Amino acid sequence: MSAQRPDESDRAPEHETAYELLRRGQALNAARHHAQAAIVLERAARQEPDKGSILEALGRAYYNSGQRAKAAETFAALLEIDPSAHYAHYGLGQSLKHLGRTQEAWTHLRLAVALAPESMLYQGALARIRPPRRPATDD
Numbered sequence: 713m714s715a716q717r718p719d720e721s722d723r724a725p726e727h728e729t730a731y732e733l734l735r736r737g738q739a740l741n742a743a744r745h746h747a748q749a750a751i752v753l754e755r756a757a758r759q760e761p762d763k764g765s766i767l768e769a770l771g772r773a774y775y776n777s778g779q780r781a782k783a784a785e786t787f788a789a790l791l792e793i794d795p796s797a798h799y800a801h802y803g804l805g806q807s808l809k810h811l812g813r814t815q816e817a818w819t820h821l822r823l824a825v826a827l828a829p830e831s832m833l834y835q836g837a838l839a840r841i842r843p844p845r846r847p848a849t850d851d
Contacts, residue, residue, distance in 0.1 A: 730759040734766050741769060746777035764794050771803050783807040798827035802834050805841075815844040 728736070733756035740749035750773035756766045767790040774783035784807035790800040805820035821838040828834055 728755075730756045730763065730766065733759070734763075734769060737766075737769050737773065741773055741776070744776075746773045749773040750777055750779065750782075762793055764790055764797065767793070768797070768799060768803075771800070771807075775803060775807055780807045780810045784811060796827060798824045798831070798834070801827065802831075802837065806837060809841055814841060817841060818843055 733752050737749045737753035737756060740746070740752060750770060753766060753770040753773055757763075757770055760766055767786055771783050771786035771790060774780075774786055784804055787800045787804035787807060790797055791804065794800070801820045801824035805817045805824060808814070808817035808820065818838070818841050821834065821841060824834040825831070825838050
């Protein structure tokens with residue numbers, strides 16, 4: 713019995729560009745295949761480590777596949793590149809919230825709302841988290 717060779721269309725190209733990998737990863741995310749999307753987007757991020765669009769898609773894939781620590785790390789890396797990326801603040805805030813780091817999460821969700829005040833998504837996320845307690849002062 714001979715080994716079955718995969719159909720040519722089932723194999724990934726030998727070398728896909730970062731853009732091709734990004735598009736494929738986005739399609740997998742859209743189809744809710746988040747873990748597979750993360751694998752593809754990791755390849756894209758290795759090729760273009762400072763590309764914000766790739767990091768955002770990778771952060772989404774990690775978050776939606778339950779890899780919250782990797783999502784937080786990826787959104788933080790995106791903020792190093794673009795501190796005004798409101799979705800990165802939102803994604804980092806949500807990731808930190810799930811990791812039990814609510815004070816840090818609150819800060820990033822506040823920043824997301826400040827950067828995109830029209831976003832009901834960001835406002836809702838901020839409303840569902842308690843603000844950090846202020847230390848008592850002796851006055």
